[in-house]
Amino acid sequence: MLLAIILLLVIFIITFSFLLGSYNESYWAKRNVKYHGGKNAIATFSEFLFTSRGIFDIFGDIYKLYPEEPAVATPSLLQPALFVKHPENIQHVLTDNFKNFYHRGVEIAKKDKLAQNVLFLNGSRWKLMRQKMTPLFTSAKLKNMHYIIDRCAQDYIGYLKEHVNDKNANAFETLSVYSCSSLLAPIFGIHSGQSTVTSPLLNMARNATKPTLKANLKFILNSLSPKVFQMLGLSFFGEYEEQFIGAISQVIRQRKEENVKKHDFADIAVSxxxxxxxxxxSSGCEIEPTDEVLAAQAFFFLIAGVDPVTMGIYGTLFELAKRPDILKQVQQEIDGVFENNTEIGYDVIGTMEYLTKVLEESLRLHPPISLLSRECMGESILPVGNIRVSKGTRIDIPILAIHHDPKYYPDPDVFDPERFSAENKNSRPNMTFMPFGEGGRLCIGQRFAYLQMKTGLAHILRNFTVKVDDVTKKMTYLKSSLIIRPANDINFTFVPRNKE
Known part of the structure; x- marks a missing residue:
């Protein structure tokens, strides 16, 4: 009996998928858009689930298969899906016609308390919450917080020196110690120093973004049909609610009792x-700033801040270790800055032009996110190809594939910081470098992340020369991850510069 039920279910899924695939193909043919995926409506996501290929590999192949197409339709269940490739069309979606593409295409159940943040919210609630969180990252606030980031970087150097001979250390996890501490201290007012290696908040950030079958199934269901995901009352982060909301409530309560200003998240929360x-x-939208609502914003900063910063530093060190000539040039610039400074001030960071080029080239090769998604909220026409996009259509934008397109970056696999000279940057189309997204939903903490990465790299490279055992080795990414994370932990050797 059970076998018969399973067989009937499989037949139903195959038939349903075939019918939907046929409908999708016909739908896009009427709009003169090529359709990838044949008759299988879940082809892309079933390939991700049941093969060893990452979502970035799958979309990367689609990108290459249609070099002359400005956009390609892809399989989806209950909503049309369009893979947008051309920079002008991407600009139309992310900036020029943002009012019709502000939605991330993710539906979150109200019971998923920690997901009610600026990353996942949409519409007037997103607009209001972003307005209230943006003051945390003004130039004045960043300048006031930077001395804390610098102190975290100095503390991290002490941590590295203690563990420099630890051959079993995972380099990515080790670097996340700095990423987490330099986020917790200035944003949350939590000065936990080296103890962040075992911090519950760091462990929470790791677990919340860890690629698991359960997490991937949730992502796929939400991508294929956000409405079904919401109807089922599923949540992404329910298991972390009690601990995290409790921790942030304590931070807010303590700040109220101290009655001091530290220019951080706790200040904004109290205010x-x-x-x-x-x-x-303008919209009449109202939100009560409860501890739960504010904890959700703090949770966003944590899960969206630790891994991208870690990946930025990790990728940069990896590329520099393979290019000693470029490494030497960066270290010369850093040494010049430190000649008259024991700390790297906020204003000094902006003068490190070569370090900036090196970091941006690393973020091109290894962007923290491989894909952006949006949902069309109003009828629109993409300019290149004159493609009509109806309300409810999901839009996917392939950041990793664009960053490796030889049209924009000749010899795209070669690490060349000069790609980011002023002249070369101005020669490329807009929307061809988007490590943190772009447009109205550009990562709210991008400037803060750059401060973390540049300050951390400056201190690391001032004190150590980074080496790898095999300079021909390429970085591979975790196939099961929806964000960019290294699959092969590179054996970094941190050689103290006074011992070279």
Whole structure:
């Protein structure tokens, strides 16, 4: 009996997928858009689930298969899906016609408390919450917080010196110690120093973004049909709610009792609660700044901040270790800065032009995110190809594939910081370098992340020369991960520069 039920279920899924695939193909043919995936409506996601290929590999292949197409339709269950490739069309989606593409295409159940943040919210609630969180990352706030980031970097150097001979250390996890501490201290006012290697918040950030079958199934269901995901009442982060909301409530309560200003998230949280109901006058949207609501924003900073910064530093060190000539040039610039400074001030960071080029080239090769998704909220026409996009259509934008397109970056697998000279940057189309996204939903903490990465790299490279055992080895990415994470932990050797 059970076998018969399973067989009937399989037949139903195959038939349903075939019918939907045929409908998708016909739908896009009427709009003169090529369709990838044949008659299988779940081809892309079943390939991700049941093969050893990553989502970035699958979309990368689609990108290469249609070199002259400005956009390609892809399989989906209950909504049309369009893979947008041409920079002008991407600009139309992310900036020029943002009012019709502000939605991330992710539906979150109200019970998923920690997901009610600026990353996942949409519409007027997203707009209001972003307005309230943006002041945390103004130039003045970043300048006030930078001395804390610098101190975290100095503490991390002490940690590295203690563990420099630890051959069993995972380089990515070791670097996340700095990423987490330099986020916790200035943003949350938590000065945990070297103890962040065992910090519950760091472990939480790792677990919340860890690629698991359960997490991937949730992502796929939400991508294929956000409405079904919401109807089922599924959540992404429910298991972390009690611990994290409790921790942030304690931070806010302590700041109120101290009655001091530190220019951090806790300050903004206290200010919002003292002001009462948050309201957007244009839409009438209102949000109560409860501990739960504010904890959700803090959770976003944590899960969206630790891994991307770690990946940025990790990728840069990996590429520099393979190019001693470029490494030497970066170290010369850093040494010049430190001649008259024991700390790297906020203003000094902006003068490190070569370090900036090196970091940006690393972020091109190894961007923290491989794909952006949006949902069309109003009828629109993509300019290149005159493609009509209807409300409800999911838009996918392949960041990793664009970053490796030889049209924009000749010899794209070669590490060449001069690609990011002012002249070369101006010669490329817009929307061809998007390590943190672009447009109205550009990562709110991008400038803060750059400060973390550049400050951390400056201190690491001032004190150590980084080497790898095999300079011909390429970085591979974790296939099961939806964000870019290294699969093969590179055996970094941190050689103290006074011992070279």
């Amino acid at each position: 919002l609660q003292n002001a009462g109901t948050m309201k957007d006058e």
